[in-house]
Amino acid sequence: MVAKLTRTLLIGSALGAGLGSTHEARAFKTEIDATFDAQFYSLQSPYGSPLVQRRRYTQTLSLNLYDLQADRQPLGPALSFKSRLRLDSDFGQRPEERNPDSASYVPGLVEAPLDVMYAYLEGQRYLGGALGFRLGRQYVVDSLGFWSFDGAEALLTTSAYLAFEAYAGFEQRGGLPMMSTSRFEAGGVSRGDRASLSFGQAPSFLQESKLAPAYGFAIESSGVHFLHSRFTYRKVINRDAVLVSPFLDNGGGLTYALGDRTSSERLGYSLRLDKSDLGAVLGSIVYDLYNRRVSQYNAGLDWFLSDRAVVGASLDYFLPTFDGDSIFNWFAHRGTTSGTLRADLAFSRAFELAASGGVRMFTTEGDPRSYAASPDLNQSSHTFDYLGTFGGRYRFWDGSLALNTMAEAGQAGHRYGGDISGRKLFDGGYYDSLAVLSLYDWEDALRPDRSATSFSYVLGGGINPNFLSFSKGRLGVEWEHTMNHLVGQRFRMLATLNFTVLR
Amino acid sequence: MNARAQRESLWLLVFGCTAALCLALCGQSPLARAQTAASASASAGAVPVPSASAEPGIVRLTHGLSPTADGAPIPERDRPPGTLPNDNGPSPAIFPPQELTIRFNHRRHVQDLKLTCTSCHEKAKTSRNSADSLLPEATRCDACHGSDHRNPMQVRAGTQAIGQCAYCHLGYSRSAGNRVAPLSLPKPNLRFDHALHVTRNIGCAQCHGAVENLELATRDQLPRMRACLNCHQAPDPAAGRARSECRTCHLTDPSGMIKVSFASGPLEPPSWFHDAGHGPDWIERHKAVAGNDSRFCANCHTEKSCTDCHDGRVRPRRIHPNDWLSMHPVAAQQNQQKCASCHRDQSFCLTCHQRLGVTMSGPFANLAERGRFHPPKSEWTDGPRTPRHHAWEAERNISACVSCHVERDCAICHATAAMGGRGPGFPAGPGQGTDPHPIGFRSRCASALRQNARPCLVCHTPDDPNLLDCR
Numbered sequence: 015m016v017a018k019l020t021r022t023l024l025i026g027s028a029l030g031a032g033l034g035s036t037h038e039a040r041a042f043k044t045e046i047d048a049t050f051d052a053q054f055y056s057l058q059s060p061y062g063s064p065l066v067q068r069r070r071y072t073q074t075l076s077l078n079l080y081d082l083q084a085d086r087q088p089l090g091p092a093l094s095f096k097s098r099l100r101l102d103s104d105f106g107q108r109p110e111e112r113n114p115d116s117a118s119y120v121p122g123l124v125e126a127p128l129d130v131m132y133a134y135l136e137g138q139r140y141l142g143g144a145l146g147f148r149l150g151r152q153y154v155v156d157s158l159g160f161w162s163f164d165g166a167e168a169l170l171t172t173s174a175y176l177a178f179e180a181y182a183g184f185e186q187r188g189g190l191p192m193m194s195t196s197r198f199e200a201g202g203v204s205r206g207d208r209a210s211l212s213f214g215q216a217p218s219f220l221q222e223s224k225l226a227p228a229y230g231f232a233i234e235s236s237g238v239h240f241l242h243s244r245f246t247y248r249k250v251i252n253r254d255a256v257l258v259s260p261f262l263d264n265g266g267g268l269t270y271a272l273g274d275r276t277s278s279e280r281l282g283y284s285l286r287l288d289k290s291d292l293g294a295v296l297g298s299i300v301y302d303l304y305n306r307r308v309s310q311y312n313a314g315l316d317w318f319l320s321d322r323a324v325v326g327a328s329l330d331y332f333l334p335t336f337d338g339d340s341i342f343n344w345f346a347h348r349g350t351t352s353g354t355l356r357a358d359l360a361f362s363r364a365f366e367l368a369a370s371g372g373v374r375m376f377t378t379e380g381d382p383r384s385y386a387a388s389p390d391l392n393q394s395s396h397t398f399d400y401l402g403t404f405g406g407r408y409r410f411w412d413g414s415l416a417l418n419t420m421a422e423a424g425q426a427g428h429r430y431g432g433d434i435s436g437r438k439l440f441d442g443g444y445y446d447s448l449a450v451l452s453l454y455d456w457e458d459a460l461r462p463d464r465s466a467t468s469f470s471y472v473l474g475g476g477i478n479p480n481f482l483s484f485s486k487g488r489l490g491v492e493w494e495h496t497m498n499h500l501v502g503q504r505f506r507m508l509a510t511l512n513f514t515v516l517r
Numbered sequence: 518m519n520a521r522a523q524r525e526s527l528w529l530l531v532f533g534c535t536a537a538l539c540l541a542l543c544g545q546s547p548l549a550r551a552q553t554a555a556s557a558s559a560s561a562g563a564v565p566v567p568s569a570s571a572e573p574g575i576v577r578l579t580h581g582l583s584p585t586a587d588g589a590p591i592p593e594r595d596r597p598p599g600t601l602p603n604d605n606g607p608s609p610a611i612f613p614p615q616e617l618t619i620r621f622n623h624r625r626h627v628q629d630l631k632l633t634c635t636s637c638h639e640k641a642k643t644s645r646n647s648a649d650s651l652l653p654e655a656t657r658c659d660a661c662h663g664s665d666h667r668n669p670m671q672v673r674a675g676t677q678a679i680g681q682c683a684y685c686h687l688g689y690s691r692s693a694g695n696r697v698a699p700l701s702l703p704k705p706n707l708r709f710d711h712a713l714h715v716t717r718n719i720g721c722a723q724c725h726g727a728v729e730n731l732e733l734a735t736r737d738q739l740p741r742m743r744a745c746l747n748c749h750q751a752p753d754p755a756a757g758r759a760r761s762e763c764r765t766c767h768l769t770d771p772s773g774m775i776k777v778s779f780a781s782g783p784l785e786p787p788s789w790f791h792d793a794g795h796g797p798d799w800i801e802r803h804k805a806v807a808g809n810d811s812r813f814c815a816n817c818h819t820e821k822s823c824t825d826c827h828d829g830r831v832r833p834r835r836i837h838p839n840d841w842l843s844m845h846p847v848a849a850q851q852n853q854q855k856c857a858s859c860h861r862d863q864s865f866c867l868t869c870h871q872r873l874g875v876t877m878s879g880p881f882a883n884l885a886e887r888g889r890f891h892p893p894k895s896e897w898t899d900g901p902r903t904p905r906h907h908a909w910e911a912e913r914n915i916s917a918c919v920s921c922h923v924e925r926d927c928a929i930c931h932a933t934a935a936m937g938g939r940g941p942g943f944p945a946g947p948g949q950g951t952d953p954h955p956i957g958f959r960s961r962c963a964s965a966l967r968q969n970a971r972p973c974l975v976c977h978t979p980d981d982p983n984l985l986d987c988r
Contacts (some may be wrong), residue, residue: 143753155811237752386901470839
C-alpha cells in the first residue's frame with residue numbers, strides 16, 4: 015500500500031517537474047488536475063457485529079495534454095492526450111480480512127487498488143473533419159451503457175449526415191495486472207486476482223481474471239440538431255478458466271470451463287427527434303443476443319409548452335442481464351416497467367420547479383396469492399409501486415437553495431422524504447458553505463424491524479484560493495450527522511482538496 | 518421518554534432546523550440584493566428612464582427610451598427569428614446584461630429619415646470578431662444633430678434642441694461636469710463573423726428582427742440560437758458550410774471544451790435544445806439524452822462528470838441523500854436495477870455485504886453473529902410458495918439477490934441432484950425441485966448453450982435430458 019502511494023506521488027512529482035522544465039519549449043497546453051478525498055465513517059452489521067470502519071482515502075491525478083497538433087484551429091484537426099489515475103484506499107480494513115488463511119477472509123478485498131481510469135490519445139477532425147480516433151483506455155457511452163475498454167476506436171464522419179464508428183480491444187476488468195477495476199464487467203460473476211490463493215480457496219466466488227477481447231461498431235447520424243439516431247453492437251468474450259460447478263463432481267474433482275465463451279453480446283438503438291417549438295421524442299432499445307431477449311427499452315415524449323415549461327411522459331423497461339458465465343441470467347423472468355409523467359417549470363432563470371409521478375410494475379409468472387393452492391405459472395400477476403418526486407431550485411448570484419423530495423411505496427415497503435440544501439459563497443467566492451437537512455421515513459416490508467425515520471444534517475465549507483498559480487483550487491470539509499433508531503447516531507466526515515493547473 | 522414522544526421531539530427539531538436554514542440562506546446582504554436587482558433589470562432589457570428633464574428649459578423626452586413608445590411588449594413579429602414567447606431575452610451567459618444610457622429611436626431614423634442599418638452600423642459589413650464594437654462613432658450623429666463629438670474631451674452641443682446633450686444622453690446634467698453616463702455593452706461570449714454572414718446574403722433582420730419598427734434596440738434584439746440552427750446543420754466534413762458543431766460559435770477553453778462559466782452566469786442548454794434542459798430533475802432524466810448522444814454531452818463535460826457518479830468513490834448526495842447507508846436496503850428492494858447503473862453487484866455490493874456478515878457466503882468468522890436477514894425459513898424457503906416466498910422476490914428483483922448471494926447459494930437447491938444439488942431427483946420437500954427458468958426459456962436455450970455452456974453445466978450434467986433438448 016505504502017509502495018503504491020509512494021509510486022503515485024512520485025508519478026505526480028515527475029509530471030510536475032517535467033512540466034516545469036518544459037514550460038518554455040512546448041507549444042501544447044498541459045492540464046494537471048488532482049483530487050484528494052478522505053472519508054471517515056462506520057458501518058454496523060444489522061446484527062450488531064461486526065462493525066466496519068471506513069477510513070477511506072481516494073486520490074486521483076489527471077494529466078491532459080492539448081494541442082499536440084501544431085497550429086490548431088478551432089475547427090481544425092486536434093490531437094490530445096487525456097489520462098486519470100486513481101488510488102482508492104481504505105485504511106479501515108483489518109489485515110485478517112485480506113488473509114486467505116483467516117476466518118475473516120473476504121475474497122477480492124484489496125486495501126489500496128490503483129487504477130487507470132482512462133488514458134488515451136485522441137485525434138479529432140482529421141481528413142477535413144472526417145476522421146477521429148482514440149487509442150488507449152477509454153469509455154463508450156451509449157444505449158448499451160457506460161463501458162470501458164483498452165484498445166482503439168475509429169470514427170468516420172461523412173458529409174452525408176452519417177458517422178461510422180468501430181472499436182476493438184479488451185474490456186476493462188478487475189484483477190488484471192493492468193491497474194483496472196471491475197466496474198465495467200457484466201455482473202453476476204466474481205473475478206479477481208487469485209495469485210495469493212491456493213487452488214481450493216474460495217473457489218466458488220472468485221474466478222481468475224483474464225483479458226477479455228471485445229469489439230463493437232456503431233452507425234449514427236451526424237450534423238443535424240433536430241435528430242440523433244444511433245445503432246450499436248458490442249460483443250465481449252470470456253477466456254478465463256472458470257469453475258463449472260461449486261460442487262465436487264462424481265470423481266471428487268472440480269471441472270473448469272475453458273475456451274472462448276460469450277460474456278455479453280448486445281444490439282442497441284436510440285433515437286431523439288425534436289422540434290424546438292413543439293416537443294421531443296426520445297427512445298432506445300437494447301436486445302441481448304445471448305439471452306435472446308429485449309433487456310431494456312425506454313420511450314419518452316416531451317411537450318415544450320413554452321420556453322419555460324415542459325411536460326412529458328416516459329416508459330421504461332429493464333430486465334436484468336448478467337455475464338454469460340452467470341447462472342443468474344436464467345433467474346430473471348420478467349422485467350420491470352415504469353411509467354412516469356413529469357413537469358418542469360422555469361419561472362425565471364433563477365427559479366425552477368420539477369415534479370414527476372408514476373407507477374412501476376413488476377410481473378411474476380404465477381400469482382403469489384393463489385400459487386400455493388393452485389400452482390399455475392401461466393397466470394401472470396402484477397404488483398405496483400407508486401413513485402413521486404418534487405424538486406425546486408433557486409439560484410441567486412452567490413448561492414443556491416434547493417429542495418428535493420421523493421416518495422416510493424409498494425410491495426417492498428415505502429420511502430418518503432426529502433432534503434433542503436443551501437450553498438452560499440462569501441467574499442466573492444473565496445469561501446463557500448453548505449448546509450443540508452434531510453428527513454426520511456422508510457418501511458421494509460420484508461423486515462419490519464428495519465423500518466425507521468431518519469433525520470440528518472450536513473454542514474460544510476471550503477476555501478477556493480488561487481495560489482501557486484493554480485487555475486482552480488478548493489479545500490473543503492463536510493460534517494454529516496445522522497440520527498435513526500437503527501444506528502443511533504452516525505457521523506461521517508469528508509475532507510477534499512482539489513486543484514487544477516493549466517498552462 | 519416514550520417512543521412517541523421521542524418521535525414528536527424529532528419532528529420538532531427537524532422543523533426548527535429547517536426554518537433556521539431557510540432564514541439563514543434567504544437573508545441576503547444588502548449588497549447582494551442590490552446586485553440581484555440590477556442584474557434582473559439588465560437581463561430583462563430594461564433601460565433607465567429619466568424621472569424628469571435634467572435641465573430647466575428642456576422638454577420631457579418620451580421616445581427612444583424603450584423598444585416601444587408606450588413601453589408595451591415588443592410585438593412578436595418584430596423580435597429576432599427563433600425567439601420564443603416570454604423567453605426573457607437571450608442567454609445572459611452569451612449576451613451579458615447591458616447598460617443603455619442612450620435615447621435612440623430606430624424607427625424614426627429608418628422609417629422617417631430613410632437611413633439604413635449600415636448608414637450607422639457600417640462596421641458590421643467588415644467585422645470578423647464578435648468583440649468588435651459595431652456602434653457608430655458619435656461623430657456620425659453630428660451632421661444632423663449639429664453637435665461636435667470630434668474631441669471627446671471637449672464635446673460641443675448643437676444650437677437646436679436635438680443637438681443638446683440631454684437629448685440623447687440619459688441622465689445628463691450640465692452641472693455634473695458635462696459628463697454623460699457610461700454606456701455598457703459587454704462583448705458577447707461567442708465567436709461570430711459578421712462579414713462572413715454578410716457575404717452569404719444574410720440580412721440584418723434575419724438575426725436581429727425588425728429593428729426598424731422599434732424605438733430603442735435592447736438585448737432582446739440580439740440573436741437566438743434557434744435561428745442559428747436554421748443554417749448550422751452541417752456535419753464536420755461539410756467544409757465551407759455552416760457546421761453544426763458547438764464550437765463553431767461557442768467559446769472554448771484551452772482543452773477544446775465549451776466554456777460554460779461566465780461572470781454573467783452559467784451556460785446551460787435550453788430545454789428545447791436536444792431536450793436537454795438542466796432543470797431540477799435533470800439527474801433523473803439525463804440517461805435518455807446521454808445514452809442517445811454522448812458526444813453532445815462531451816462538448817461541455819469531461820469524463821470526470823460521468824465518473825464522479827458512475828465510477829465514483831465519494832457518495833454523490835444528490836443521488837444518495839443523507840443516511841443512505843441505513844436506507845439503501847429498502848431502495849434496493851424496491852428497484853435494485855437502478856443501482857446497477859453505477860455499482861457492480863458482485864464486487865461493490867457483495868464485498869461490503871460479506872464484510873458485514875449479511876451474506877450466506879463469506880467470512881466464517883461472521884457466521885456466529887449472523888442473524889436471519891430474510892423472513893423465517895418456513896415462509897421464505899420452504900414450500901408451498903406463499904406470497905412471502907423468495908421465488909417471487911427473485912423473479913421480481915434478481916439483482917438484489919445477486920448483491921449478497923453467489924451462485925452456489927442458488928445452486929445448492931436448484932442444481933440437479935446429479936450435480937450435487939437438491940434439484941429434481943433429490944428426495945426433499947416441495948419447492949426444491951422447482952425449475953427456475955422463465956416461461957419460454959426452452960425456445961431460447963439452444964442459442965445460449967451454443968454461445969456459453971458454462972451456466973448450463975452448473976446445474977445440469979452434460980447428459981441431462983433437459984440439456985440434450987437444447988442442443
